[in-house]
Amino acid sequence: MAxxxxxxxxxxxxxxxxxxxxxxxxxxxxxxxxxxxPRNLNYLWTFGxxxxxxxxxxxxxxxxxxxxxxxxxxxxxxxxEHIRRDVNYGWLIRSxxxxxxxxxxxAVYIHIARGFxxxxxxxxxxILWILGVVIYLLMMATGFLGYTLPWGQMSFWGxxxxxxxxxxxxxxxxxxxxxxxxxLWGGYSVSGVTLNRFFSLHYLLPFVIAxxxxxxxxxxxxVGQNNPxxxxxxxxxxxxxxxxxxxxxxxxxxxxxxxxxxxxxxxxPDYLGHADNYxxxxxxxxPPHIVPEWYYLPFYAILRAVPSKLGxxxxxxxxxxxxxxxxxLDTSRVRSARYxxxxxxxxxxxxxxxxxxxxxxxxxxxxxxxxxARIFTLYYFAFFLILMPIVxxxxxxxxxxxxxxxxxxxxxxxxxxxxxxH
Amino acid sequence: MNSAFGIAGFARGMAAIxxxxxxxxxxxxxxAASAGGEAHIERQSWSFAGIRGKFDxxxxxxxxxxxxxxxxxxxxxxxxxxxxxxxxxxPEFNVEAVKxxxxxxxxxxxxxxxxxxxxxTRKGAxxxxxxxxxxxxxxxxxxxxxxxxxxxxxxxxxxxIITKARGVTYHGNVIGHIGSxxxxxxxxxxxxxxxxxxxxxxxYKKPPADFKLAEGMNYNVAFPGxxxxxxxxxxxxxxxxxxxxxxxxxxxxxxxxxxxLAWAADPRLEERKNMGWVVMLYLLVTSVLLYxxxxxxxxxxx
Numbered sequence: 188m189a190x191x192x193x194x195x196x197x198x199x200x201x202x203x204x205x206x207x208x209x210x211x212x213x214x215x216x217x218x219x220x221x222x223x224x225p226r227n228l229n230y231l232w233t234f235g236x237x238x239x240x241x242x243x244x245x246x247x248x249x250x251x252x253x254x255x256x257x258x259x260x261x262x263x264x265x266x267x268e269h270i271r272r273d274v275n276y277g278w279l280i281r282s283x284x285x286x287x288x289x290x291x292x293x294a295v296y297i298h299i300a301r302g303f304x305x306x307x308x309x310x311x312x313x314i315l316w317i318l319g320v321v322i323y324l325l326m327m328a329t330g331f332l333g334y335t336l337p338w339g340q341m342s343f344w345g346x347x348x349x350x351x352x353x354x355x356x357x358x359x360x361x362x363x364x365x366x367x368x369x370x371l372w373g374g375y376s377v378s379g380v381t382l383n384r385f386f387s388l389h390y391l392l393p394f395v396i397a398x399x400x401x402x403x404x405x406x407x408x409x410v411g412q413n414n415p416x417x418x419x420x421x422x423x424x425x426x427x428x429x430x431x432x433x434x435x436x437x438x439x440x441x442x443x444x445x446x447x448x449x450x451x452x453x454x455x456p457d458y459l460g461h462a463d464n465y466x467x468x469x470x471x472x473x474p475p476h477i478v479p480e481w482y483y484l485p486f487y488a489i490l491r492a493v494p495s496k497l498g499x500x501x502x503x504x505x506x507x508x509x510x511x512x513x514x515x516l517d518t519s520r521v522r523s524a525r526y527x528x529x530x531x532x533x534x535x536x537x538x539x540x541x542x543x544x545x546x547x548x549x550x551x552x553x554x555x556x557x558x559x560a561r562i563f564t565l566y567y568f569a570f571f572l573i574l575m576p577i578v579x580x581x582x583x584x585x586x587x588x589x590x591x592x593x594x595x596x597x598x599x600x601x602x603x604x605x606x607x608x609h
Numbered sequence: 610m611n612s613a614f615g616i617a618g619f620a621r622g623m624a625a626i627x628x629x630x631x632x633x634x635x636x637x638x639x640x641a642a643s644a645g646g647e648a649h650i651e652r653q654s655w656s657f658a659g660i661r662g663k664f665d666x667x668x669x670x671x672x673x674x675x676x677x678x679x680x681x682x683x684x685x686x687x688x689x690x691x692x693x694x695x696x697x698x699x700p701e702f703n704v705e706a707v708k709x710x711x712x713x714x715x716x717x718x719x720x721x722x723x724x725x726x727x728x729x730t731r732k733g734a735x736x737x738x739x740x741x742x743x744x745x746x747x748x749x750x751x752x753x754x755x756x757x758x759x760x761x762x763x764x765x766x767x768x769x770i771i772t773k774a775r776g777v778t779y780h781g782n783v784i785g786h787i788g789s790x791x792x793x794x795x796x797x798x799x800x801x802x803x804x805x806x807x808x809x810x811x812x813y814k815k816p817p818a819d820f821k822l823a824e825g826m827n828y829n830v831a832f833p834g835x836x837x838x839x840x841x842x843x844x845x846x847x848x849x850x851x852x853x854x855x856x857x858x859x860x861x862x863x864x865x866x867x868x869x870l871a872w873a874a875d876p877r878l879e880e881r882k883n884m885g886w887v888v889m890l891y892l893l894v895t896s897v898l899l900y901x902x903x904x905x906x907x908x909x910x911x
Contacts, residue, residue, distance in 0.1 A: 226910060268688050268770070271877070278877040279884070427910065435906050439899040446892045453885025454660045454797030462776035462802060465874075475833070546783060 191223050218408050223426035224433040225414035227595045231301040232412065233440030234294050240441055241291040242400065246393050248284040256336065258386035260379030263338035264467040282456040283448075288330050289459045290448045292482035295323060303513075303534060306522030307413040313514040315406040318399055320510045325396045327483070327507075332389035334480055338382060339464030344477045346385070347377050352490070355497040376470065416587065416594045417522025425591035476551060484548030485541050489567065491552040492560035502564070509571050516571055518579030526584045533578060537570045648830050650777040650801070650808045653864065657871060660797040663879055664872050669700035671850055672869025675862050678848045680768060683760065683839075685716070685748025688769035689873045692742040698879040699872055704742075711740040716747040761825055763838035770874040772802035772867065803871045805831065810863035813841040 195216040197203035206213055255274050257266040270277035299319070302308055308316035331349065335342045350371050356364035373380035411420060420426045427433070451458060459481065463474045479487050486503050493499035509516075524531040540563040547560040588594040656665040673694065676686070691711040695704045702710075717737035722728050729735050735751065748767065750756035757764050779786050793799065812831035816822055826836040843859045850857055872878070 272688065272693075278881060282881075431906055432910075435899070435903040439896060439903050442892055442896040442899055446889065446896065449885065449888050449892060450794075450797075453881055453888065455794055455799050456881070457773060458794060458799045462774055465770045465774035 191217070191221055193217055194221050220428065220430040222408065222429040223420060224412055224429050225420055225425060225591050226427045226432075227414050227416060227591050228412065228433070228436070229415055230436070230440055231297065231305075232414075233437045233444075234298040234301065235407075236437040237294045237441055237444050238291070238298060239400065240445075241287060241294055242393065242396060245284065245287050245291060246397070248280050248287065249390070249393065251280050252284055253390060256386075258336065258383050260338060260382050260468070263336060263382060267337045278456075279452070282452045286448065286451045286456060286459060288333060289451070289480070289482065290444075291326065292330065294444070295326060296482075299323065299510075300538060303537075304524045304531075305413055305415055306417050306517070306519075306524065308514045309417075309517065309522050310514065311410045312406075312413065315403065315410060316514055317511055318403040318406055320507070322396055322399050322403060323510075324507060325392055325399065329389060329392040329396065330480065330482065332385045332392065335382060335385045336389060337464055338468045340466040340468055340472070340474050341461045341464040341477070343377060343468035343470065344474055345479055346381065348477055349479070350377065350381075352496075352500045352503075355500045358497045413522065414591060415523060415525060416591055417526070418587065418589075418591055418594070421590055422592065478549055481545065481549070484546070485544035486548070488544040488548035488560045489564050491548070492557060492564045502568075506564075506567060509568070513571065513575070516575045518576050519582065519584070520579075521584040521587070526587045527578075527582055528585055529582045530575075530578050533570060533574050536566065540566045540570075648808070648812075648835075649780060650804050650831060652804050653800075653807050653867075655800050655803055655868065655871070657868065657878060658798055658800040658803075660882065660885075662797075662882065664698070664868065666699075666701055667852070668865050668868045669872050670702065671852075671855065672865040672867070672872075673700050673702075674850070675843075675848050675866035676768070676869055679842050679862075680866065681716075681746075682749065683756075683765040684768045685750070686746040686769050686873060687748070687767050689746050689876075690742070691740060691744060691746060693876055695742075696876070699876055700869070708742055711742055711744060714740045714746070716740075716749050718744050718747070719751070761838065765839070768870055768873065772806055772871045773874045775802045775805040777801040777805055800871070802874070803867045806870060807863050807867045809837075810843060810867065811859060 193213070193216075195206075195213045197206045197212070202212060205211070252270065255266060255270050255277065257263060267281070270281050272278075274280075302316065302319065331345075335346050350368055353367040353371065354364040356367060358364070369375060371381070372378070373384055461478065461480075478484070486506060489506050490499040490503040493502050519527060519530065521527055524534055544560060544563045544567070547556050547563070550556045552560075655662065656668065657663060676684075691707050691714075694700055694702045694710070695707045718740050719728075719735055719737050723736050727736060740747075748756075748765070750759065750765075753764055779789055781789075808831035809829060812829045814828060814830050816828035816835070820828065820835070822828055823836055826838060827840055828835055829837045843862045845859055846857050848857065848862055855861060
């Protein structure tokens with residue numbers, strides 16, 4: 188754990204008794220009260236807390252929904268309608284869970300983008316970053332499994348399309364892909380058996396996520412937070428204790444975020460969903476356009492941009508797995524893109540191409556859409572595999588402040604600044 | 610910087626490509642999107658749309674009348690229970706009237722085998738009992754096969770969530786699309802489904818001369834592919850409203866029955882929006898307080 192002063196004083200005899208036997212409160216105090224946070228963090232650093240909140244909300248609402256939901260191909264759709272109509276506040280709990288998935292992904296994309304921009308993946312934060320990518324992959328799996336559960340047309344056909352992707356491995360070893368797909372389905376087609384196992388896994392994975400989140404936070408508290416300058420904390424004046432400073436900021440940001448969340452829950456609960464998922468699953472009728480939820484669209488665009496099925500599948504998975512290698516693909520010694528005049532714009536272009544791929548993923552895979560999906564896919568991979576390693580070597584960084592304190596207060600000597608007494 | 614010039618040049622090049630991408634999407638999206646043959650759906654001014662939208666009780670009552678007199682001869686409403694018709698936030702009919710309505714509803718309830726274990730009468734008819742408040746509003750068919758047999762192979766869908774199960778596709782360029790999405794989120798507009806149902810009900814027109822209509826099908830401008838099995842259901846004056854001030858036209862019937870179906874699909878709409886204001890107000894006030902608390906706390910540092 189990061190080194191900082193331990194100011195924990197057991198307040199009562201009970202706390203003292205506990206402290207001598209299991210110093211859990213001491214640890215919590217050290218990690219979430221005394222913990223030094225860089226004083227120059229901007230609001231992009233509040234999304235870690237927001238994401239923890241999202242996970243808790245999804246688990247709590249999910250547990251309640253599971254009390255009323257029936258994971259059967261005959262009853263699933265009806266049970267969701269039952270929840271919407273007849274369960275006390277069922278409409279609210281379901282909307283929070285459904286909108287919550289979107290909000291979770293919105294927050295995680297901002298969180299990841301922040302990591303990219305300020306170089307939060309660089310030494311000594313490689314493990315922290317990799318754990319983050321693992322959490323994101325688990326989130327994608329959980330979100331996908333969860334979208335199956337209403338057993339609407341998009342649920343059914345989404346599962347059919349996505350699980351069928353694995354059949355492309357038939358091109359590697361004949362029969363391998365088909366075997367994998369049948370193993371996932373639990374039969375020869377998507378059926379109630381598939382729904383049952385997806386429900387089981389959808390209930391399991393969030394707890395796995397919670398476990399990896401614990402590791403993610405542990406790793407964070409060993410290396411400390413990055414900050415907009417990318418310069419490590421050097422002196423005491425560079426940081427403030429987490430409580431009350433960072434906590435106050437996180438709470439404000441969380442409430443603003445929950446306002447956006449609430450806006451969708453109360454005024455546009457169906458806006459982020461698809462109308463076809465209000466039609467019960469029918470294996471005999473294929474919807475005209477099968478589209479995944481918005482948060483998968485960039486990857487869906489990459490999948491469809493490739494003329495070969497196996498190639499598309501590999502590129503789609505590769506587009507996320509490549510994040511695991513970013514700490515080593517980026518050769519620059521400067522962390523923050525703030526001081527990287529060229530990389531900064533290449534990164535902005537990367538963000539633009541990611542959003543553009545999202546838009547293209549929502550459109551039919553034809554004509555001009557395919558053309559641009561290919562261009563942006565090309566840039567997506569060129570950014571990581573060519574630009575990131577080369578720019579890091581060639582670029583001349585712009586002048587940087589000497590410390591976090593200097594970046595906040597200019598050249599005033601640090602001693603003159605009143606440091607808040609904890 | 611010389612060595613980096615090439616990269617900066619590349620960055621400018623990519624920016625140009627990006628701009629070109631946007632421009633070409635602007636130009637291309639229009640025709641590509643309309644290739645699906647989906648018609649432009651006109652937005653209606655629904656009383657229940659938007660962040661302050663509420664159902665118009667009398668409109669819901671008229672809409673139910675249209676459903677009862679016209680739609681219910683083919684379509685069921687199985688997720689709506691008779692009791693819902695008397696609950697707050699809906700048409701709010703008198704409970705006694707709804708009881709009587711349920712008892713006289715022609716499509717009765719199959720409630721399992723009778724005391725002797727029979728499910729059918731000696732003549733072969735399924736044993737049913739009259740509906741009660743706690744029963745669903747059923748359509749005329751016992752199952753989909755019976756419905757198809759009676760309807761020339763077509764299946765009249767259950768209408769309980771029809772306004773949620775339909776939507777409209779945006780026609781236009783990327784920029785317009787993004788603008789329209791943002792406007793809808795800010796205004797809380799998610800009434801594409803009702804817009805479509807209204808357009809469908811008023812969309813029966815004479816087919817163009819070169820249009821080949823299949824046997825037993827009807828031309829409809831809103832329906833994807835323009836061929837629909839359902840015969841034009843509404844005609845002016847077909848439903849007799851008690852309130853003579855309300856026009857008895859296809860347009861009015863369509864609006865009323867769509868509003869009723871929107872309620873049927875989202876019976877908690879009013880409860881949801883009412884609670885929304887309380888929650889949003891709480892969040893707003895707390896956010897403001899948290900902001901000033903944070904500001905005051907941090908002001909000691911700078």
